[in-house]
Amino acid sequence: MSDARRPPRLLMKTLMVTFVTVALLLAVVFVVVTVSVRNQVRQTVASNLESTQRLFAAVETRRQRELRAQAETLADNATLKAALDTYQTETRADHATGRADLLATIDQVLEKVAARVDSDAIVLVDSRQATLAAAGRMADRWPRSRPVSLVASKAPDSFDGVARMGDSVFRVVTVPLLLDDATIGTLYVATSLNQEYAQELDRLAGNRIAIVGDGLVLATTLTPRASRQFESAVAVEHQVDGTVALDGESYAFRRLVTVGDTVFYALGSIDESSQAAMRDAMRNLAFVGVFGIGLAAIGSLWLARLLSEPIGALSNSLAAMAASQNVSARLPVTGSSRELDTLTETFNALMASVGEAQAQTQSAYTGAIRALASALDARDPYTAGHSDRVSVLSVAICRQLNLPPADVEVVRLGALLHDIGKIGIPDDVLRKPGALTAGEFDIIKQHPVIGARMLRSVAFLAPHIPIVELHHERPDGQGYPRGLRGDEIPLDARIVHVADAYDAMTSARAYRSARLPAEAIRELWRCAGTHFHADIVAALANSLPGVVSDATHAELEPV
Amino acid sequence: MRRGLLYVSALGLSVAALGAGQLPETGRVIGRVRLTSKVPGKPLPSTAYPRRTVGDHDAPSLPEIRNVVVYIKDAMYRGALPAMRADLRQEHETFIPHTVAITRGSSVDFPNGDPFFHNVFSLSRAANFNLGRYERGQSRAREFTKAGTIKVYCDIHSHMSATILVFDHPYFTIPELDGSFELPAVPAGQYTIVGWHERVGERLERVRVEAGKAASIELTVPVPVDGGAP
Numbered sequence: 001m002s003d004a005r006r007p008p009r010l011l012m013k014t015l016m017v018t019f020v021t022v023a024l025l026l027a028v029v030f031v032v033v034t035v036s037v038r039n040q041v042r043q044t045v046a047s048n049l050e051s052t053q054r055l056f057a058a059v060e061t062r063r064q065r066e067l068r069a070q071a072e073t074l075a076d077n078a079t080l081k082a083a084l085d086t087y088q089t090e091t092r093a094d095h096a097t098g099r100a101d102l103l104a105t106i107d108q109v110l111e112k113v114a115a116r117v118d119s120d121a122i123v124l125v126d127s128r129q130a131t132l133a134a135a136g137r138m139a140d141r142w143p144r145s146r147p148v149s150l151v152a153s154k155a156p157d158s159f160d161g162v163a164r165m166g167d168s169v170f171r172v173v174t175v176p177l178l179l180d181d182a183t184i185g186t187l188y189v190a191t192s193l194n195q196e197y198a199q200e201l202d203r204l205a206g207n208r209i210a211i212v213g214d215g216l217v218l219a220t221t222l223t224p225r226a227s228r229q230f231e232s233a234v235a236v237e238h239q240v241d242g243t244v245a246l247d248g249e250s251y252a253f254r255r256l257v258t259v260g261d262t263v264f265y266a267l268g269s270i271d272e273s274s275q276a277a278m279r280d281a282m283r284n285l286a287f288v289g290v291f292g293i294g295l296a297a298i299g300s301l302w303l304a305r306l307l308s309e310p311i312g313a314l315s316n317s318l319a320a321m322a323a324s325q326n327v328s329a330r331l332p333v334t335g336s337s338r339e340l341d342t343l344t345e346t347f348n349a350l351m352a353s354v355g356e357a358q359a360q361t362q363s364a365y366t367g368a369i370r371a372l373a374s375a376l377d378a379r380d381p382y383t384a385g386h387s388d389r390v391s392v393l394s395v396a397i398c399r400q401l402n403l404p405p406a407d408v409e410v411v412r413l414g415a416l417l418h419d420i421g422k423i424g425i426p427d428d429v430l431r432k433p434g435a436l437t438a439g440e441f442d443i444i445k446q447h448p449v450i451g452a453r454m455l456r457s458v459a460f461l462a463p464h465i466p467i468v469e470l471h472h473e474r475p476d477g478q479g480y481p482r483g484l485r486g487d488e489i490p491l492d493a494r495i496v497h498v499a500d501a502y503d504a505m506t507s508a509r510a511y512r513s514a515r516l517p518a519e520a521i522r523e524l525w526r527c528a529g530t531h532f533h534a535d536i537v538a539a540l541a542n543s544l545p546g547v548v549s550d551a552t553h554a555e556l557e558p559v
Numbered sequence: 560m561r562r563g564l565l566y567v568s569a570l571g572l573s574v575a576a577l578g579a580g581q582l583p584e585t586g587r588v589i590g591r592v593r594l595t596s597k598v599p600g601k602p603l604p605s606t607a608y609p610r611r612t613v614g615d616h617d618a619p620s621l622p623e624i625r626n627v628v629v630y631i632k633d634a635m636y637r638g639a640l641p642a643m644r645a646d647l648r649q650e651h652e653t654f655i656p657h658t659v660a661i662t663r664g665s666s667v668d669f670p671n672g673d674p675f676f677h678n679v680f681s682l683s684r685a686a687n688f689n690l691g692r693y694e695r696g697q698s699r700a701r702e703f704t705k706a707g708t709i710k711v712y713c714d715i716h717s718h719m720s721a722t723i724l725v726f727d728h729p730y731f732t733i734p735e736l737d738g739s740f741e742l743p744a745v746p747a748g749q750y751t752i753v754g755w756h757e758r759v760g761e762r763l764e765r766v767r768v769e770a771g772k773a774a775s776i777e778l779t780v781p782v783p784v785d786g787g788a789p
Contacts, residue, residue, distance in 0.1 A: 078680075078717035085720060086682045086710045092760040102682060127758075179720045180657065182758060 010311075011304035018300035019293070026289050037281050041274035042252065046241070049254040049268050052205050056256045056266070064160055064173055067189055071117050071175045075187045080109040080124075081177055085184050088126060103133060110135035113187070120170070123148075123188040124177075132185065138192055141165045148188075150174070151260030162193075162213060162260035169193045169218050171259055193218045193262065205256070205266050213262035222267065223247060234265070243270070310336035314344060327355040362460055366413055369461075373416055376423055380431055382509050391415040393499035393540065394492075400539035401495075411492045414467030418496050421451025421468065433510040445480045448472055471496040476530045489533075498524065498536040517544060586768040588742040590776040592627050592734045592754050622736055623756075623782055626658040628724050629740045630731035632751040632763065640664055640729065647711065647721055649677040654711065654721030658757070660731045663706050667723060670698035678714035685709050685725060710757075722757050754778035 008016075083105040091098050106124060114122040114135035121136040125148050134142035142148075142165055150172060152161035160173045170190035177185045191197060193211050198219035201209040210220040210230055220227045226246035233244050234253065241254040249271050256264040317331050330348045333341050373387040394415035398408040422430060425447055429440045436444065452469035455461040470493035473479035475486045489497075505520040515523070521541050528534040643665035648655045650672035659667060671677045671693055679699065680689035685707025690699040692715065703709065706727045713719040724731070734740040742752075747770045754762040759780055766774045 076717050078712055078714045081717050081720075082680070082682050082710065082712040085712075089708055089710050089722075089757060090684060099684065105682070178718055180653070180718060 009304075010308045011301070014300040014304045014307075015297065018296040022289075022292050022296045026285070026292065029288075030285060033281050033285060034278070037277050038270075038274050041277050042243070042250075042270050045252045045268040045270050045273055046243075046254070049207065049241070049252055049266050052207060052266055053254050053256050056205055060257050064158075067117065067119070068159055068173045068175055071113065071122070071173065071187060071189045074113040074116055075175050075177060077109055079105060081179055081184065083109070084124065084126070084132070084177065085179055087132075088184065106133045107135065114139075117189055119189045120192040121188070121190040123190055125186045125188055127183070127185055136190075138168070138170075138190070141168045141170075141192075142190075150188075151262075153259055160259055162262045163188070163190065169213055169262070171197075171262070195219050201256075201264070208251070208267040208269070209256075210253075210265040210267060211262060212265060218262070226251075230265075230267070306336070310334040310340050314340065318347075321351075327351055327358055358460075365458065365460065366416075369413075369417055369420070372423075373420060376419065379427065382507060386503055386507065387416050387419060389503045390418060390496060390499045393502060393543075394495050396543035397495045397499060397536060397539045400543045401491075401535075403491075407492065410463045411467065411495055413461075414464035414492055415496045415499060417451065417455065417461075417464055418468055418471045418500060419447060419451070420454060421447035421449065423454070424450040435511075445472070449481050466490045467492050467496050469493075471500060473497070474531050475533055478530070494533045494536050495539075498532050498540055501532065502540060584747050584770045585744045586747055586770050587773040588631075588745055588750070588752060588766055588768060588776065589773045590629075590740060590752070590778060592624060592629060592738045592740060592778045592780060594623055594627070594738070595779055595781045621656055624734055624736060624738055625656060626722075626756060627734055627780055628658060628660045628731055628753075628755045629734060629742070629778065630660070630724075630726060630753050630755065631728070631742065631745065632753045632761070634728040634730045634750070636728035636730070640727070642666070644668065645723075646670065647723070648672050649679075649713065649719070652713075652716050652719055654713075654719055656721075658722045658724070658733065660724040660726065660733060661703065662729055663725050663727055664702065664704060665725070666700050666702045668698050668700045669711075671695050676715060679711055680714055681709050681711050683707065683709040686723075689714070724755070752776055752778065754780045756780050756782055758782065 083102045087098050087102040087106070110122050110124060110133050119136060120138040121134055121142055123134040123139075123142045124132045126132045129148055131142045131144055131146045131148055133144065146165070148163055148165070150161040150163045152158070159175075160171065163170050163172045170188075170192055172191075173189040175187040175189065176183045177187060193213070198209045198211055198221050202221040208221050210222055210227065211218045212231070212234075215231070217227050217231045220230070222230060226249070229246045230244065230253075233246075234242070239253075239255070241252070243250060243252050245251070246267075249269055251267045251269055253265050253267045256266050258264070313334060314331060321327075321329050321331075328351075330351065331344045333344050335341060370387075377383050377386050377388075391412055394411045395408055398411050403411070425443060429436070429443050432440065448469045448471060452465050455465050455468055467490075470479075470482070470484065470489055473482060473484045473489045473493060474497075475489070477483050477485040479489075502517075502520050502524060505515050505523060506517055508514040521537075521544070524532055524537045524540070528537045640662040643661050645659045645661050645665065645667045647659055647667050647669050648671075649669065652673065661667065669677075669679045669690060672695070674695050676692045676694055678690065678692045679701075681687060685705045686701070686703055686709045688701060690701065693699060703723065703725045706725045709723040709725060711721045711723060730742050730745055732740050732742055745768045747768050750766050750768060752764045752766050754764070756762075759782060762778055762780050764776050764778055766776050768774045
């Protein structure tokens, strides 16, 4: 449960932040791309339509001219003109019905023209603006003697227009038939503005086509629904260009060409074009997105490692420090970042002050204990200064044994406190001048245990407990309180044991006088192996040059 | 050329005078023809591309008044019609003059004055013929034995045309440049005088001719003119 509440790892955090940033960035790019692609497509479609229109207009003008020139050449036919003129002259002069043979001649010429010109009908309109003859596949829409009204184009040198015959609408190119510079009739090259024509334009222009005449769509390649909507939206106003929504789709439209009252529109679907462009853009965006996220993942992993590795190293060092309870150790400065180094240095400074405070506390404790030990020593004039001397002697032995300074410190304080347990021994037993009874000696033998018990209540004195508890153990197992043997006895306890014995021997007691150092050493040597460890005795002897010089080797060696 | 035209007119007049001499109870019809132009709407351009003229197409066109014929409608004439001989030249890709009036039985010569071939043919009811093609300097002739309006064309140059009016009587004339005309030696009586133009048809005016007198009338012929200018 507590595990679930732990904050996420640094790696997860950097990954999360990076991903959110990249995702936001991608979202913004997506929106921008969508909008700009749509705008661009709209412009492209519009400019596409514009160029289509220009091209179409040019081509269309050219085509109309070619058509007219072709028709003109074919109509520059003496037989046709002679037949028409004769027919009209005779009809006019005699008010008679026309001659069938002349009409037949006219029809024959028109059929020839129709066969050579790409059109739906070739029509001969007489000088009274009525049809006289027609040929071609839609000739039946132009019955004889039907008046024709042509809505001509307004352009200055155009020669086309739109003619309505019944429910058919024709685009018409006109060719006047001239006789002595007078017009005797007009040849119409008529193209039906029907679905077929719209489809042909659609194919040529590459766009949807709508042919609008008199506010109505005459022919278109749009769907019927879109066509009706286009009719109501655009047709009436005769706009040049713009955009319009037809049947749920967005179209750009442009007027291609105007013939009489009829307008040809080209329409380009914006949605259709933008779908393809969007597909492209999205593919690129997806590629960038995958690449970006991959890069971001690598970057954030790297960043996390960069941050967490020194922190991990630092926290490992700290963990090691905590485990060893070593306040004097210092954290290594990683040099990975200024902040982390500052943190390390601050921590080290803190630890230094903590160590200092601890040392002060210890020295305060030590002082207090030393005072206690002195007070204890002072109870008996014979033992006054004993603890201090044992401490000094023990340290001397340690030096001789080349013990590390930390161990020496343990021994120094341990030696000072070694007899602290005597506080719990009654004065009459402790200060009894004469020989002790067995019961009294048993009481005396309690002091290492009492001392150890006392020290256990103070945590930092724990290292000294073995000295206090075991400084009366003997290598031969005859010591107390446990009766440990040889190597079972800790080194510092052995040291203090020897120093204690030496000082006791060289001090005066109520029941005996003080012995000389050399004498004491000799006594120690005598008991080495049984009471004392020989190497410690040797170390003591070596540490007391005066003593050693007094008690010569010759004297000592044989023992 | 103009001289030729005057010659034709003078011939016609002399024929009329000859008829008048046989019948003493005659009068004259004098008058004037006025051309008014009826301007139609804006004409369509005549060609898709600027016309490239072949040869000298800027032929001196005759005044429109010379294309008008004045005659008595359905006149009865019992005497022998004098045969005439008229010229219809082909020059500058144009028939000159454009309109000729002759009596039945007269002949028309068609000399070719252009440095290239011409043809003369007609599809008209009164005379259906084709004189074939012939080169410069040559001339073909045709006698017209049936009264009526005969349109003449050139098969090679489709824009050329001329009109020959063939009458059963001598009471016709082509006005002077100022529009004035005279029909001499017309038997006294009630007549319908016609002012004819190929693109207008007949314009009628009633007149009463008294012996020894000149009946005066005015004829108005609304000639349509292309291009706005009359």
